[in-house]
Amino acid sequence: MNSRRSSDNLILDTALRDFYDAADYMHLDERLVAILSNSERRIDVSVPVEMEDGSAVVFKGYRVQHSTALGPSKGGIRYAMDVSGDECEGLAMLMTWKCSLGGIPYGGGKGGITCDPTKLSLKEKERMTRTYGSRISPIVGRWSDIPAPDMYTGGQEMVWIMDTICKMRGHFEPAILTGKPTDYWGAMGRTEATGRGVATCALEIMKRKNLDPSKMKIAVDGFGNVGSYTALLLKEAGAKIVAISDTSGAYYNPNGLNIEKAFEYINTNPKQKGRKLQGFEKEGCEKVSEADLLSCDCDFLAPCAVQGVINKDSAAKVKAKYIVEGANSPTTPEGEKILDDAGVIVVPDFLANAGGVIGSYFEWAQNLQGFPWTEEEYNTRLVNLMKNNFGRVWDFAEAKKVNMRRSAYVNAIKRVADVVDMRGIYL
Numbered sequence: 001m002n003s004r005r006s007s008d009n010l011i012l013d014t015a016l017r018d019f020y021d022a023a024d025y026m027h028l029d030e031r032l033v034a035i036l037s038n039s040e041r042r043i044d045v046s047v048p049v050e051m052e053d054g055s056a057v058v059f060k061g062y063r064v065q066h067s068t069a070l071g072p073s074k075g076g077i078r079y080a081m082d083v084s085g086d087e088c089e090g091l092a093m094l095m096t097w098k099c100s101l102g103g104i105p106y107g108g109g110k111g112g113i114t115c116d117p118t119k120l121s122l123k124e125k126e127r128m129t130r131t132y133g134s135r136i137s138p139i140v141g142r143w144s145d146i147p148a149p150d151m152y153t154g155g156q157e158m159v160w161i162m163d164t165i166c167k168m169r170g171h172f173e174p175a176i177l178t179g180k181p182t183d184y185w186g187a188m189g190r191t192e193a194t195g196r197g198v199a200t201c202a203l204e205i206m207k208r209k210n211l212d213p214s215k216m217k218i219a220v221d222g223f224g225n226v227g228s229y230t231a232l233l234l235k236e237a238g239a240k241i242v243a244i245s246d247t248s249g250a251y252y253n254p255n256g257l258n259i260e261k262a263f264e265y266i267n268t269n270p271k272q273k274g275r276k277l278q279g280f281e282k283e284g285c286e287k288v289s290e291a292d293l294l295s296c297d298c299d300f301l302a303p304c305a306v307q308g309v310i311n312k313d314s315a316a317k318v319k320a321k322y323i324v325e326g327a328n329s330p331t332t333p334e335g336e337k338i339l340d341d342a343g344v345i346v347v348p349d350f351l352a353n354a355g356g357v358i359g360s361y362f363e364w365a366q367n368l369q370g371f372p373w374t375e376e377e378y379n380t381r382l383v384n385l386m387k388n389n390f391g392r393v394w395d396f397a398e399a400k401k402v403n404m405r406r407s408a409y410v411n412a413i414k415r416v417a418d419v420v421d422m423r424g425i426y427l
């Protein structure tokens with residue numbers, strides 16, 4: 001008999017516990033529980049890099065394919081000191097549920113390198129990225145495993161990896177990864193895609209609860225790629241954005257902030273990594289702490305920064321009635337329990353922030369076709385898919401009297417489990 005797997009890595013352990021809870025709730029066959037609690041494939045690679053001072057440092061890299069039941073595995077590559085094989089396994093499992101729930105034909109994957117990217121020169125980062133790319137290349141492919149950016153990686157890293165693998169293979173293959181720059185086989189709309197998905201979820205709640213967007217006050221924690229577009233698109237829909245933040249602090253105005261001005265700050269402060277809103281209090285708002293932002297007077301809170309900000313200490317102070325999770329895992333299980341008891345509705349991360357990977361799917365489809373779509377087509381398809389996915393999770397939660405996270409898990413796991421069951425256990 002298989003015993004259930006656990007891990008001392010927080011992310012993998014949380015992913016496993018959430019999966020087991022949902023599997024128990026839906027009485028999932030134990031054979032499927034055993035299969036889906038393990039990754040199909042995990043490779044560990046060493047990444048030797050010649051440093052600027054002539055020394056050689058060997059970094060550790062990983063690529064995990066949790067599931068390819070629904071299609072090629074899909075997921076980002078992150079650079080951070082806490083990256084490990086176990087963490088990638090946990091994140092790859094989340095990608096499986098995200099793609100399944102997102103209604104796109106992918107399984108889940110994730111990769112990364114254990115490093116501090118802020119301490120590397122551009123050339124060191126390029127050498128590290130290319131070596132990593134060459135070492136994971138045996139399992140990367142448009143029909144096998146399709147990487148994308150994640151924390152501390154972006155278009156430049158994708159171009160380095162793609163260029164390396166294409167040269168190794170001797171032919172051009174843009175669909176082997178996504179998140180490429182728009183001028184180089186990327187897709188128009190991809191930059192805003194995750195924020196557009198988060199904003200769509202907030203607007204869908206307003207529709208279902210008969211709330212007038214122009215009367216809504218919204219606080220957005222984190223003004224990076226996800227938070228900034230979430231704020232902008234909700235403002236364009238008529239809402240008042242009362243608070244935004246980055247690592248320089250949080251900025252609050254109960255009458256609404258000038259989000260276009262905030263974009264000017266981030267565009268003119270590109271070198272101030274994570275602190276681009278520095279000085280924004282000069283634009284007619286008050287500088288407050290992140291804790292003040294999380295507990296400010298608002299209707300919607302969109303945590304779009306880091307994991308774990310809504311926890312056993314901060315959750316009880318949240319005044320928002322609705323939380324839309326733009327970041328991955330911003331709410332801890334203890335925090336969620338407090339919110340549940342208080343009747344706060346939480347749209348879970350792998351539903352709310354799926355716009356990124358759905359956008360990746362559109363990019364891949366365009367690359368396979370060799371034909372770009374218009375930005376309008378991209379945005380329309382994205383919003384329609386997000387609305388459908390949201391509706392499915394909302395309706396199931398209402399019908400079964402469960403919270404949105406449980407509903408999202410059950411819907412996501414069911415699609416994967418049904419396909420694994422249909423395909424059968426080979427060998």
Ligand code: GLU
Nearest residue numbers: 075076148149150357360
């Ligand atoms: N890194 C993003 C995520 O975690 C995007 C992944 C992708 O596009 O493959 O959802």
